[in-house]
Amino acid sequence: MGFVRAKTTGFDAVLPTRDDPWRALVLREDRAAFITQEKLLSEGPLxxxxxxxxxxxxxxxxxxxxAAFEVMVTEYPRRSIFIVGDQCLDWVWNGHGAKYQGPVTxxxxxxxxxxxxxRSDxxxxxxxxxxxxxxxxGNRCAxxxxxxxxxxxxYFExxxxxxxTAHAGWRNLPADMSGDFDHAAFLQGGGAFYRTLLIKGDRALYLDWNTGPVVVGSYAQVSAGLGAMPAEYHRPRLPAAGRFSGTADGERVDLRVDLTGPxxxxxxxxxxxxxxxxxNSFVLKGSQPVTLPATIxxxxxxxxxxELPKISVVVDKLSPGGTATLTRSAADGSWPTTYTCAYVSRFLRTIDWEVxxxxxxxxxxxxxxxxxPRPPGLAKKLLTVQSVYAEVGIELRTSGAVVNEIGVEGAGADLLWSDAELHAAMVSNFSGHRNTEQWKLWSFIATRYAEKTVGDTRGIMFDYLGESSQRQGMAVFHSNLVDExxxxxxxxxxxxxxxxxxxxxxxxxxxxxxxxxxQPLGPRGGYGDLSWMNYPQNYQGPNGEKGTDAFWAAFAYQFTANELQHLRHGFYHNIVLGGNSYETGAADRAADRAADRPALERFDPPPASRSGLRLELYGRDTFSHGEPVVTEIKLSLDGSTPHADAFPNLSPRGDNLxxxxxxxxxxxxxxxxxARACGSRDRRITLDAQTPALYDSAYLGFGxxxxxxxxPGSYRLRALYRAPDGSTLTSPEHTIEVSPPQSEQDRQAGDLLMGxxxxxxxxLLGSDAPQLAEGNAAxxxxxxxxxxxxxxxxxxxxxxxxxxxxFLTLGKNGIGVRPADTDTSxxxxxxxxxxxxxxxxxxxxDNITLNATMRRLARAHARAGDLKQADTVLDQLVDTFRDKNVPPPVLATIAEQAETTRTELHDQA
Incomplete structure (x- = not known):
């Protein structure tokens, strides 16, 4: 998080000089405009x-x-402090160099x-x-x-x-220039004669500390030198947009005006x-370019x-003091309702962000x-999470760099966090959490992710649990980032x-x-998107270039046009935290029910893959009322080649299937x-005569x-798998039958699994999370x-x-651990x-679940101190599948898994 927030203006800092209060360097990237109050003296490299x-x-x-400022002391040579992100450089001019370089704090x-x-923002x-x-x-200072x-x-905050009283001029600031300044430059006269240049967006104010504003207006109105700066210094960095709000007839409208496009x-x-x-929500797409003030x-x-589908909006300006007048009426213009909306913010949306x-x-x-090296056209700038979203038009507003730093004393180092533990941690620690939609987001910096089946995981948006309001929490896994x-x-x-x-x-x-x-995919099946939402390792460029290096060489640190449209103008429930469930685009909350969602009208299998691989779903084809539906997944060679590369992760929770x-x-x-974790890299293996197939299973009963x-009824399952060559494999359909209950006992037992x-x-294979207490009771x-x-x-x-x-419990005083209960396990x-x-x-x-369960049972015996019984279970595991006459390569894999588990348990003992 940066010490200074993202700027609205086309320049980065104003650095006054001591020769003349109005002589200043206006910094923009690695260039500077040298101005006086009356004129531009020069512009060139800093x-x-x-x-x-x-x-x-x-x-x-x-x-x-x-940001930058000159240290106003009498010693020479001059000394200035430059700030970038959370770092600063205390620089002595005229070749003397750095006096200090490091964190601002x-x-x-x-x-x-x-x-x-x-300390931030x-x-x-x-x-x-x-x-x-x-x-x-804001409107405060320290x-x-x-x-x-x-x-x-x-000594003051x-x-x-x-x-x-000696600085009573601050009390006379106009309402639209009373805080949220982009720049402030001290202009000292003689003695105690204090004056300051304040800049906010495209407006400036020359303030006398004793009496108040001397002049307020555009850059040129306040200073001819400011007005004479080159055009790029006047061009705002953030979107040409603004948020307005107003009420009429018992309704409030939050209005977003966006003039960034043609x-x-x-x-x-x-x-x-x-x-x-x-x-309700609406989007009005204008029919022609406009110059404010304008009717759109x-x-x-x-x-x-x-009943009021006709809309027009009159906007005078996108700055403090601006007004947007919204008129809604019936299609024929009758029954008009007018909302006079006052300017609220330069940001289209504001999110309270707690970390x-x-x-x-x-x-x-x-x-x-x-x-x-930067892609062509990319400016020199510092990027933070907040500045990235500020350029989109979204403000991530924090109260500080980190709200709580949670100690791990007594909890062990390098802890693993499951989805259930993360959700429970959010509910207990997120001060803004409510089970409803709101513009609030919780982020947690954890160590590692517990779900090994999805590979190396850098981060996750984990908030999917139950029927609660979703998309309110995300986590990154610091230990994985360090390892990589x-x-x-x-x-x-x-x-x-x-x-x-x-x-x-x-x-x-x-x-x-x-x-x-x-939604439509971008170029090359979406892998050609130069977007924050693509995986660099998956990138496919327009001229055949692929992979991480090619992605970063071309990436301009932005979202795609469709993604920007969603972030800036998506219907309320489609985007607000706690709104529609992840991936659901229906704006009507009632449409966010599985039974009401529209079907895919058709499914066209992709062209035949040349990856050398075959994908199959198999396993049981009948399930009773309430029985968890599990399908088994097999990826194998298709016979066209003696070997082929494959991604080993066959879980629907990963990125490949x-x-x-x-x-x-x-x-x-x-x-x-x-929950679907975001993996860091796609590990590959080679299928060949020794390893001709990979197997996994997936629980599909609840998502x-x-x-x-x-x-009850017949369901058809089909799997899609992204192969390492970029092609998509499609499995044949696997049909299953879900039967109605055959007896009252079947109904009662099934109902206890149906919530x-x-x-x-x-x-999740269990959880201590208190929000799942009713499920555990069932x-x-x-x-x-x-x-x-x-x-x-x-x-x-x-x-x-x-x-x-x-099970980890995150509290204000640290992390509590409920130890493993080996006897119960x-x-x-x-x-x-x-x-x-x-x-x-x-x-x-099923067989794959049985394999995993027997290895878990062996681990439980080992934790209880009974290595002999753990070995017995692992021996039984291999014997069980030998008796099932599984193919020799499969049996070899199971034997290897058993021996790996045995070695781990003996080493730990």
Whole structure:
């Protein structure tokens, strides 16, 4: 997170000089305009300004300055402080070089005195005489005295209007220029004669501290020198956009005006007033270019039906004091309703962003585009998570760099975090959490992800659990980033931006057809997108270039046009945190129900793959009422080649495999698991005579859309797999039959597995999360009331797996650990194994699940100190599958898994 927030203006900083209060360097990337109050003196490279006295400054300070000020002391040569991100450079002019370079808060004089609320995302900074620094944030400020000979530290913090009677001019600031300044430059006259140049967007103010504004207006009206700067200094960096709000007839409208493209786009959301109950959303696409002030009309699209479909908007300016007047009427112009909307913000949306972190981890990184060769046209700038979204038009507003740093004392190092633990941590630690839609997001910097089946995971938008409001939480896994050597790099920055994109309901570039309704893919099946939402390792360029290096050589650190449209103007429930479930595009909340979603009208299998691979779904084809539906997955050589590369991850929770489900009514929907982790890289293996096939299984009974097989009938399953050569394999259809209950006992037992919480527990293989307590109670009831029913084995499996591992609870005082309950785990998993072996194919779990369960049982015995029994279970595992006459390569893989587990357990003992 940066010390100074993203600027609205086309320049980065104003650095006054001591020769004349109005003589100043206006910095833009690695260039500077040298101005006086009356004129522009020169413009050119910063390194050549003042006869080269600033030459030699290191990057990123030489090209990406966020703020700068001259230290107003009498010693010579001059001394200035340049700030980039959370770092600063204390630079002595005329070839003397750096006096200090490092974190702003680590500056040996003023850094340690910065109040907590001013350690990130301040608006700007200004130096006052005698080693005093003034920090601006909103309509407040902090003043720090930091003389090397001693200081008072921060001796004032409060509203600008309370700076004191000697500075009463601050009380007279006009309403539209009373805070949120982009730049502030101190202009000292004689004695105590204080004046300041304040800049906000395209407006400037010359303030006398004693009496108030001297002049307010455009750059040119306040200073001819400012007005004479080259055009690029006047061109705003952030979108030419603004947010307005107004009320009429018991409704409030939040209006977003966007003039960044060739045609204007206006979108809005309406709510009850009072009450804030959501009513509708619309997007108005203008029919012709405009220059403000203007009346904007065009084509309107609504989220819900309305009796007032005709819209026009009159906008005077996109700046403080601006007004947007919205008129809605019936199609014939009757029944007009007018909303007079006042300017609220330069951002189209504002999100309160709270970040918690485990002790020893690092916050979100920053990246200067000067660090590597830049794609053509990319400016020199510092990128942070907030600046990336600011350029989109979204404000991520924080109260500080990290809200809570959670200690791990007594919890062990390098902890693994499951989806259930992450969700429970969010509910207990996110101060803004509510089970409803709101513009609030929680981020957690954890160590590692517990779900090994999805490969190396850098980050995840994990908030999918149950029927609660989703997309409110995301996490990054610091230990994985360190292992890959990318912590603190542009790769980590991409992870943060990418996961927040998921929270705002953006899909992967190559998975847009999984959205509901499906969205069009970009070039080369989406792999050609130069977007934060693509995987660099998957990139396919227009001229055959591929992979990570090719992606970064061309990537301009941006979203695609369609993604920008969603972020800026998506209907309220499609984007708001806690709104529609992930990937669901229906704006009507009632349409966010699995039974109401539109089907894929047709499914056209992709062209035949030349990867040398074959994909199959197999396993049981009949399931009873409430029984968890599991399909087995096989990837093998197709016989056209003796060997072929493959991605070994066959889980739908990863990035390579998707499963389509056709229900009894003929509707085709993608199965969407409750969480999909974002992997760091695609590990490959080679299938050959020794390893001719890969196997996995997937639980399909419950996902992000709820219950998949809620009704009895015939369902058809088809899998799609992305091969390493970029082609897509399609499996033949695998048909399953879900039977209605055959008896009252079947109905009762099945119903106890049919709830959303029970489905979540089956997907997660158990959880201590308090929000899943009712689901755990239902599993207990199934075991207690129907102990001999075939479905009881699934309750035993969930409870035994969960008991066999610890569960992390994140609290304000640190991390609590519920240790593994080995006795319960042995009892419950033992029941699963015994039932499956006793009943064969009539009941019990599938072969792949049995394999995993027996290895978990061996680990439970080892934790209990009984290595002998652990070895017995592993021997039994191999014997069991030998007796099943599985193919020799499969048996060899199972034997290898058993020996690997045995070695791990003996080494740990």
């Amino acid at each position: 390194a050549q300004a003042f006869f080269g006295e600033l030459a030699g400054m290191p990057e990123p300070f030489a090209g990406c300055t966020d 680590g500056h040996p004089n003023f850094g340690k005195h910065i109040p907590p609320a001013y 301040i608006d700007t900074v200004m130096q006052l005489p005698n080693h005093r620094t003034m920090l601006f944030k 003043i720090i005295e930091w003389s090397p000979q001693g200081s008072r530290g921060c 409060g509203p600008l209007t309370e700076l004191g 045609l204007p786009v206006i979108s809005g959301d309406t709510f009850t007033d009072p009450g804030d109950e959501y009513l 009309t065009g084509t309107v699209t609504f989220a819900n039906k309305t 918690d972190a485990m002790a020893g981890t690092k916050p979100a990184p920053q990246y200067a585009t000067t660090s590597y 050597g990318i912590a603190g790099t542009r790769q980590e920055l991409r992870t943060w931006v990418h996961e927040i994109g998921h929270a705002l309901n953006l899909t992967h570039s190559f998975e847009k057809t999984d959205a509901v309704p499906p 998707n499963i389509l489900v056709t229900d009894p009514a003929g509707a085709i929907r993608p199965f969407r698991p409750i 992000a859309d709820g219950l998949t097989f809620a009704q 959303a919480q029970q489905g979540t527990l089956l997907a 599993l207990d009831q199934l075991i207690a009331t129907h102990p001999d029913h075939p479905l009881a084995v699934y309750a035993h499996m969930v409870k035994g797996t969960n008991a066999g591992r610890h 042995i009892e419950e998993l033992g029941a699963v194994v015994q039932t499956t072996l006793d009943t064969g194919t009539d009941a019990g779990v």
